[in-house]
Amino acid sequence: MGTLNPAQAVTEDTADIGVKPHYLVVMGVSGTGKTTVATGVATRLGWNFQEGDALHPQSNVDKMSAGKPLTDEDRAPWLELCRDWLREQVKLGKGAVLTCSALKRIYRDTLSKGLPVEFVHLQISPDVLTERMNQRSGHFMPPSLLPSQLATLEEPGDDEPVIRVSGEAPPPLILEKLLSRLRDRK
Numbered sequence: 001m002g003t004l005n006p007a008q009a010v011t012e013d014t015a016d017i018g019v020k021p022h023y024l025v026v027m028g029v030s031g032t033g034k035t036t037v038a039t040g041v042a043t044r045l046g047w048n049f050q051e052g053d054a055l056h057p058q059s060n061v062d063k064m065s066a067g068k069p070l071t072d073e074d075r076a077p078w079l080e081l082c083r084d085w086l087r088e089q090v091k092l093g094k095g096a097v098l099t100c101s102a103l104k105r106i107y108r109d110t111l112s113k114g115l116p117v118e119f120v121h122l123q124i125s126p127d128v129l130t131e132r133m134n135q136r137s138g139h140f141m142p143p144s145l146l147p148s149q150l151a152t153l154e155e156p157g158d159d160e161p162v163i164r165v166s167g168e169a170p171p172p173l174i175l176e177k178l179l180s181r182l183r184d185r186k
């Protein structure tokens with residue numbers, strides 16, 4: 001869960017002009033900054049926001065809290081709930097952003113099948129990730145799960161609907177970069 005608020009540091013005059021509704025999944029391994037960036041986008045553009053972590057069944061949270069990686073089977077019901085939320089948002093039509101690690105291609109295909117969903121992949125080095133995970137408090141995900149998260153990640157291919165953004169800059173800069181990429185995407 002992000003504690004930084006990128007939206008605060010953004011000036012009004014560069015606001016959301018020219019950004020049409022999108023249905024974004026901010027993806028990447030734990031600690032990448034998904035929550036921080038996604039809340040910034042949602043606040044700035046007035047889009048609906050869903051924290052994907054909040055859709056995990058308690059059994060998944062318990063498992064991750066105990067330092068055990070999730071399996072495909074564990075993730076299946078969670079991905080269905082994520083997809084249900086996205087489908088509902090597309091019906092509403094005003095733009096929305098979900099955080100979801102979406103580590104494997106098959107998970108992303110499940111989320112986006114038949115829906116105009118785009119993935120925002122925050123790219124970040126393992127060293128920065130480790131530092132962030134070690135500094136974050138009050139979150140169920142232990143830093144010890146990072147190696148398995150990184151091993152599971154299948155980078156999105158060029159044939160996927162993906163916007164790649166470096167996750168290493170300060171949050172306000174990441175947000176500006178992403179908004180500019182969204183303005184360019186029709």
Ligand SMILES: Nc1ncnc2c1ncn2[C@@H]1O[C@H](COP(=O)(O)OP(=O)(O)O)[C@@H](O)[C@H]1O
Binds near residue numbers: 028032099135
């Ligand atoms: N761009 C950034 N620069 C520095 N720290 C960040 C950045 N983005 C997020 N953080 C911090 O890193 C930690 C993980 O961020 P978070 O948004 O919770 O990631 P995720 O949702 O991907 O797990 C939090 O403590 C957050 O405040």
Ligand SMILES: O=C(O)[C@H](O)[C@@H](O)[C@H](O)[C@H](O)COP(=O)(O)O
Binds near residue numbers: 030034070141
């Ligand atoms: O698929 C998974 O193994 C989990 O979903 C994981 O990737 C996710 O990152 C956790 O929900 C931790 O939450 P944060 O991403 O907020 O750290």
